[in-house]
Amino acid sequence: MLTKAEQTTEFIIQTVAPIFNKNGYAATSLSDITKATGLTKGAIYGNFRNKEELAVAAFRMTEKNMLKRIADHQSLSESPIEQLFLVTDFYRNYYNFTQEIGGCPVINISVDSKYQNDILFQHVQFSINKIQNNLCKLIDSGKESGQIKLSIDSMRYAKRLYTMITGAIFMTHTMEDNSYLLDTMDQIDQMILTELKL
């Protein structure tokens, strides 16, 4: 059971995460935070050492949730090839999902923190590595199970896929047009069939 204080900590993070994600670190003020949570500075600073620590906690939570969502969706199949299709399937719904939380946290926090906050920026790099490694493992186990060509450079291909995915996310968010994501996911599906599959 969660103590009242732990609940408050969690509540602050949940409430504040989309605000940081939308507006960025500098543009999110303590008064934005107190207003959104309905708490006072005393409560905020009782739960977090400073604004930066709160921002980091918020990103970590958002990121953990997102990685879990991918993992959950992916686990709908056991077959590596099918799991790759489940990944593109996941990103087909990404615009919907990320609109609620104010955009893609990986892209937003990367841009926001790059010249401002090393800790936050390193967390973004870490998240990207996780996603890439996940894709790489999928391709690798596809090779092992004889579904995917052995000639494929797994990591290189994983990076290529995630680069395309990220580009599509950025484009649909800035052009406010989901077709970028949908088209790119179709394109990736084609690549899986024609370039990866044996």
Place this chain on the structure above:
Amino acid sequence: MLTKAEQTTEFIIQTVAPIFNKNGYAATSLSDITKATGLTKGAIYGNFRNKEELAVAAFRMTEKNMLKRIADHQSLSESPIEQLFLVTDFYRNYYNFTQEIGGCPVINISVDSKYQNDILFQHVQFSINKIQNNLCKLIDSGKESGQIKLSIDSMRYAKRLYTMITGAIFMTHTMEDNSYLLDTMDQIDQMILTELKL
């Protein structure tokens, strides 16, 4: 001949543009601006109505420069197919070029302005449309000159290419690894040869 005042206006924009591009609108303070320019607030506000107007002017200048660079490089050939290769060639050097100005202005300002500044955000969308239209026209004239398959949906393919380019730019900047850009440009070159070319 430029009057002294016009020179100052230009100087302010040039000096301030990379700062806004790096740090974003909110994180760039008037004192950052006066410090960087060596001018006082009086001079700044004599040349610009407010911080927002200056930020817009800075982005427009950066964007104009960038579009001109692409156009100049592209005009090294007359052949549409060759021009497409010149585009990927341009982006192969993009990391170098954008590091000086603090990252890709399209990506940075898009993320920064999305929930903060409509005018700025619309300028980003406008720039993207320009680049996409340019790519689309290249493909179209490639069709006309019999170099490119008529079955290609020009705009759709232009969007697809720019999505990949943008993804690659984002990835090299956040992973601080130019190979994302290089690999993606190789990938696009391959696509031009195998999917576009007759």
Place this chain on the structure above:
DNA sequence: CGCAAAATATACCAATTGGTATATTTTTAT
């Protein structure tokens, strides 16, 4: 219940924010 401990609110701080009115300097055309 009652009490100690933990959590939250209040009231404050110096520093900085974007912006402005006015004083001063610099530019430009005569």
Place this chain on the structure above:
DNA sequence: ATAAAAATATACCAATTGGTATATTTTGCG
């Protein structure tokens, strides 16, 4: 060279910033 105009500097403003010390309330345990 000079005077009018334009540009820049100075000195100020109220509001807000992130943060803190302390007072008050709430929580959970015996």
